[in-house]
Amino acid sequence: MSKRSEEVLKENRLNFDGNFKLLGRADVSKIKALVNQLTPQHWVADQSRQERYNVHKDTQSIGLVYDLDFRHMNPTQHPALQMFGQAISPILSLIADHYDNTSIGKAMAEKYGQGYCIRANLVRLNPKGEIDPHQDKNFSLAHSHRIHIPIITNPQVKFTVGDETRCLQEGEIVEINNRREHAVKNESGGERVHLIFDWVIPGEPCCCALSKHQEEMCNPTLCEDTSLMRVPCECYPINSSIQ
Numbered sequence: 001m002s003k004r005s006e007e008v009l010k011e012n013r014l015n016f017d018g019n020f021k022l023l024g025r026a027d028v029s030k031i032k033a034l035v036n037q038l039t040p041q042h043w044v045a046d047q048s049r050q051e052r053y054n055v056h057k058d059t060q061s062i063g064l065v066y067d068l069d070f071r072h073m074n075p076t077q078h079p080a081l082q083m084f085g086q087a088i089s090p091i092l093s094l095i096a097d098h099y100d101n102t103s104i105g106k107a108m109a110e111k112y113g114q115g116y117c118i119r120a121n122l123v124r125l126n127p128k129g130e131i132d133p134h135q136d137k138n139f140s141l142a143h144s145h146r147i148h149i150p151i152i153t154n155p156q157v158k159f160t161v162g163d164e165t166r167c168l169q170e171g172e173i174v175e176i177n178n179r180r181e182h183a184v185k186n187e188s189g190g191e192r193v194h195l196i197f198d199w200v201i202p203g204e205p206c207c208c209a210l211s212k213h214q215e216e217m218c219n220p221t222l223c224e225d226t227s228l229m230r231v232p233c234e235c236y237p238i239n240s241s242i243q
């Protein structure tokens with residue numbers, strides 16, 4: 001492997017060597033106050049997520065920025081963004097600063113432009129609800145950073161990524177490694193609400209890019225087998241050995 005590739009691989013933090021990564025903390029009281037104004041009707045208005053994916057049967061979501069086709073650029077902003085935009089903007093700035101200042105973020109911004117939020121959703125998990133173990137399998141999810149911010153939660157909500165289970169705290173801004181199997185159990189009688197962002201660093205290669213198509217940039221065709229995990233990702237042993 002060339003030196004350049006090794007460096008890029010080292011810098012590649014999409015499928016990072018870990019399960020959870022704390023990016024920072026935020027005061028979410030304004031977002032929480034807005035969420036507390038939502039009625040059950042707000043939460044059931046958009047059933048698309050739970051109808052499409054059985055693992056989300058116990059969840060309801062309110063999409064601020066999203067597209068059902070999981071496109072990777074030019075996302076659609078939805079009316080709920082007007083309600084939450086001001087309250088979420090400090091968190092979005094913090095996330096942007098974080099990725100802009102990683103070395104991969106700096107290198108890619110010079111060539112391909114600034115990073116951006118491709119999806120932002122509020123996701124509510126029912127009391128005693130579960131999200132079954134799954135991996136996120138499509139091009140955009142495999143090529144973006146998934147960040148969770150608990151807005152309403154409690155110590156009986158358990159988030160498992162890989163072999164690690166954590167109780168994420170309100171206001172923590174946490175990237176999860178969504179290429180690893182992950183699941184959530186709400187063992188409490190209360191609801192759990194997370195704000196979830198997907199952040200794109202344009203041009204950032206997925207973990208399998210260097211082993212499958214070293215000289216070419218990721219695209220949905222080249223990365224189809226690895227995004228859908230039709231072929232297992234073998235990047236990990238390499239990635240770990242160079243830490």
Ligand SMILES: [Zn+2]
Pocket residue numbers: 015206207208209233234235236
């Ligand atoms: Zn890989």
Ligand SMILES: [Zn+2]
Pocket residue numbers: 143205206207208209218219223
């Ligand atoms: Zn790729």
